Amino acid sequence: MTRSRAGPIGVFDSGVGGLTVLRALRGVIPAENLIYLGDTARLPYGTKSADTVVRYSLQCADALLQRGVRLLVVACNTASASALDPLRRHHPRLPVIGVIEPGAKAAVAASVSQHIAVIGTEGTIGGGAYQTAIHRLNPAAHVTSLACSLFVAMAEEGWTSGPIAESVARRYLEPIFTTADAPDTLVLGCTHFPLLAAAIRAALPPHVAIVDSAATTAAAVLEELGGAAGPHNGTAVDPDAAAISGTVKWLATDGAARFARVGSAFLGETLHAETVEIIDL
Ligand code: DGL
Secondary structure: OOOOOOOOEEEEEOOOOOHHHHHHHHHHOOOOOEEEEEOOOOOOOOOOOHHHHHHHHHHHHHHHHHOOOOEEEEOOHHHHHHHHHHHHHHOOOOOEEOOHHHHHHHHHHHOOOOEEEEEEOHHHHHHOHHHHHHHHHOOOOEEEEEEOOHHHHHHHHOOOOOHHHHHHHHHHHHHHHOOOOOOOEEEEEOOOHHHHHHHHHHOOOOOOEEEEHHHHHHHHHHHHOOOOOOOOOOOOOOOOOOOOOOOEEEEEOOOHHHHHHHHHHHHOOOOOHHHEEEOOO
16 A cells, blocks of 8 residues: 555554543644544453454555555554554554653663563553563563553542552552662553552652653654654653644544543543544444
């Protein structure tokens, strides 16, 4: 299939979580047309086997390629962890950017001690993708990983701050961050975790740096498109910094109303169900 240079940029995720990545993308490439696909019929990906996540991801990519995308952003950490290499093998001429490599790069850059903690879904943590990516950059780095599955449901439920969120964050993170040689950097290795950033921050010693893979991925896409990364070095993308003039086409595989309702919190602006096209993969 030929792809015009002016084709849109495709972004997919298991559901609404990737909207945190899309939001960051619009901050750095506001003039680009984007197509977002949320595979809401089959989420979550985070508890599924790698083989299944690869199969679903290839189908998401095909749906976006049929719509002429010229670059593919795998906004889902779980899909990036399992499916990035298969996607690149299947589509050798399509630039494919996942969230793991940019997140690993920002973490290595942010950490003084090179003891880095990564939190994500079971699938992301179990596959060791962040660990591999960090070790590729610094073989001497020490990586502590933890699956924080409850955060996904809490983010979708809107329980992102207050006593429940803070207590769950402490329950997950205190055992890691109260040891003598605790990490000095934490990677939010899941699309949903930026929504819980305040509760997560409250559970950490103040000197710990938080790396958000949405921001780092947006910077990587900008670089792939030939733009200067500028101040968007993985820690400080302002999604509202520029006027937005590109369009976004919304696709989901189920539940336009839920996609719009829950997705609005992830996107940081109101989504309307009637603008969401439901497709079959
Ligand atoms: N989008 C997924 C991720 O970033 C979280 C939700 C899911 O498990 O599908 O890993």
